[in-house]
Amino acid sequence: MKRLLALLAGLLLAACAGPQAYQPTGKIEVLWLGQSAFRVTTLTGKVIVIDPWLRTNPKTPAQYKELAALGKVDVVLVTHAHFDHVADAPALAKMNNARLYSPGGLNATLVKLGEMPANLAPGMNKSGVVTPLGPEIKFTMVRAEHSSEFTWKDPATGRETVLPGGEPVGWIIELENGFTIYHMGDTGLFGDMRMIGELYRPDLILIPIGGNFTINAQKAAFATRSYLRPKFAIPMHYGTFPILAGKPEDYVKEIGGAPTKVIVPQPGEKVVF
Numbered sequence: 382m383k384r385l386l387a388l389l390a391g392l393l394l395a396a397c398a399g400p401q402a403y404q405p406t407g408k409i410e411v412l413w414l415g416q417s418a419f420r421v422t423t424l425t426g427k428v429i430v431i432d433p434w435l436r437t438n439p440k441t442p443a444q445y446k447e448l449a450a451l452g453k454v455d456v457v458l459v460t461h462a463h464f465d466h467v468a469d470a471p472a473l474a475k476m477n478n479a480r481l482y483s484p485g486g487l488n489a490t491l492v493k494l495g496e497m498p499a500n501l502a503p504g505m506n507k508s509g510v511v512t513p514l515g516p517e518i519k520f521t522m523v524r525a526e527h528s529s530e531f532t533w534k535d536p537a538t539g540r541e542t543v544l545p546g547g548e549p550v551g552w553i554i555e556l557e558n559g560f561t562i563y564h565m566g567d568t569g570l571f572g573d574m575r576m577i578g579e580l581y582r583p584d585l586i587l588i589p590i591g592g593n594f595t596i597n598a599q600k601a602a603f604a605t606r607s608y609l610r611p612k613f614a615i616p617m618h619y620g621t622f623p624i625l626a627g628k629p630e631d632y633v634k635e636i637g638g639a640p641t642k643v644i645v646p647q648p649g650e651k652v653v654f
């Protein structure tokens with residue numbers, strides 16, 4: 382009986398602590414740079430940049446328009462091949478001698494074009510897990526519901542060609558202390574968001590709300606409330622162009638009583654966890 386009680390107590394404790402156990406450290410820094418671009422600085426000072434579109438992004442603050450202003454970058458993640466996500470990724474990765482991870486088909490195209498050296502653009506695909514910064518930080522590629530053609534301008538002729546860019550993805554980023562970030566990329570609503578929520582239990586989601594090309598504020602709120610239930614959410618991919626009309630206040634209103642704190646930084650603002 383005693384052993385059974387101890388077992389039950391243990392199970393209860395495990396269920397409560399679970400993979401979601403989040404202790405604020407104040408040392409994990411998330412910097413939004415407009416649209417879907419983020420710089421994440423981890424507990425041990427590793428720097429991860431996601432979807433860097435900076436130099437021509439109207440929402441990126443002037444002080445971050447130069448790629449060197451990001452400081453040292455250890456890894457670059459890209460969700461798909463559209464310019465507002467991949468634009469500065471090859472240049473940033475090469476400048477830092479950092480690996481660039483993007484949908485397999487996009488990395489292959491970047492290497493074939495000579496935009497990326499093969500050693501910095503390894504191949505991977507959905508469900509793949511990579512640990513380029515050591516075993517404590519895991520990057521998992523997950524599904525996104527979007528498109529990913531790559532438009533490339535030939536510098537010799539000035540002609541634009543549309544090339545394969547793989548399939549669009551989102552990124553699950555598990556940090557040293559288990560703090561888990563889900564960068565959703567550009568995505569429509571899909572039912573497997575529930576599976577992603579159950580399997581990875583994100584503490585923080587970076588979620589598009591602009592509509593037209595992605596979920597809007599209402600559908601983003603539905604996904605947050607019903608499928609993902611993270612502790613924190615930062616809306617992205619809105620307001621850059623008039624067509625990205627979703628508003629963070631509508632997202633907050635629609636979420637209602639969900640146990641999610643929505644944080645709405647200005648581009649250039651840092652949030653710590």
Ligand SMILES: [Zn+2]
Pocket residue numbers: 463465466567594618
């Ligand atoms: Zn986009």
